[in-house]
Amino acid sequence: MALWGGRFAEDANKDVALFTESVSYDKRLYKYDIKGSKVHSAMLASCGIIPESTAKKIAVELDRIEKRIDSGDFTFTAELEDIHMHIESALIDALGDEGARVHTARSRNDQVNLDVRLYLRDEITSIIDGINDLMRALVDAADRHFGIILPGFTHLQHAQPVLFSHHLLAYVEMFARDAERLTDCRKRMNMLPLGAGALAGTTLPVNREYVCEKLGFDYVSRNSMDTVADRDFMCELLGGLSIFCMHVSRISEDIILWSSQEFGFIELGDAFCTGSSLMPQKKNPDIAEIARGKTGRVYGDLVAMLTLCKGLPLTYNRDLQEDKEPVFDAVDTVRMLLKVFPPMIATMSVNRDNMLASASDPALMATDVAEKLVELGVPFRHAHHRVGAFVKWCREHNCELNAVTLEEMQETIPEATEEFLNLFSPEDSVKRREITGATGPKNVSMQIDFWKKKLS
């Protein structure tokens, strides 16, 4: 008979047990469940609700149970539903009546909320560490490849030359925001739910502040009904992880394009690519492709979670048991991704010549010409129009923008001077952009220093 079996005359149907169990996946919470139960029983004893001696025995036995689970010497069965009941039941098996006191002033509704918060708190910390590793790998690459120029794109069309380091640091900015978002999510998550009971608190004189402090939470939840019904912290985490994956997917796309024969900008290390079972010549950027693919999976986890919560009346509903698999899946996916992505970035070698050749079309400097005209006092819209006419003239005469004489240039740009004929080197073009945030080498090198310091 189940631990809750008092009012039941029959055992659950076997398939019902399989349908309703969660232990197959929530067993990963066991250490947190044990940690919570130890503090909970110590608190019960300190409030005179259970004897001190019982709390001590419970703590010792919980440690023993933890070791048994660690070593695989513990049987999980669908009949005992979830990890909480497995541990409580093992405790009762070992301690009898004394074990039967652990669930005093507690419900699985606040207990599961506690366990997941404790677990995710740790996971978020590791994920943030991983994101910092990824940022470091990108900053190192930006440093190593400093000075290399490639075309920056808009609409996937050549736009203006930029430093490769500037391009890499754009992703560092994104990942920094991701880490910040997760830090923020962790702050809100760090609240003690235990004591909310099933939904209305307890009649017993518990001390929630004691538990809060011992478990390292920042504050005690204020509303027991909100507490047992709340899964915002999981939605927020999945939202944060989805945005992170969106960024990973974007850098993956860049990496995939750059490694293609058409671009030929980079090559990844052999250990981070795979071959084709049929075409012997192939070396594919599979990690980036799979990362791009896994992004869809994490979005799926977020949507599953949001859909799960939508429309649930207060307070706890068993639907909420379905919260764990999407969250675990997203956490596992992101952690795996963070294991392979930073070392993959570290193996990236760059074809400087291909990048520069691709950025050397003088048309990429058309904006520089228009801005030179602005310096001479021409209103920008007119300048834009003149340079547009100049580009058209060059196309019609089948010549590059830098292969004209001054007289020819002056046909469409009457204000042009000798100086205008020398505006077409990509190196000079990036050097002309030293305002804050732009791709100028001084600015970018300052950014590299900024991130190095911040991430050290």
Ligand code: ARG
């Ligand atoms: N396994 C359940 C869950 O994950 C624990 C809470 C169950 N509460 C209950 N009243 N049946 O949500």
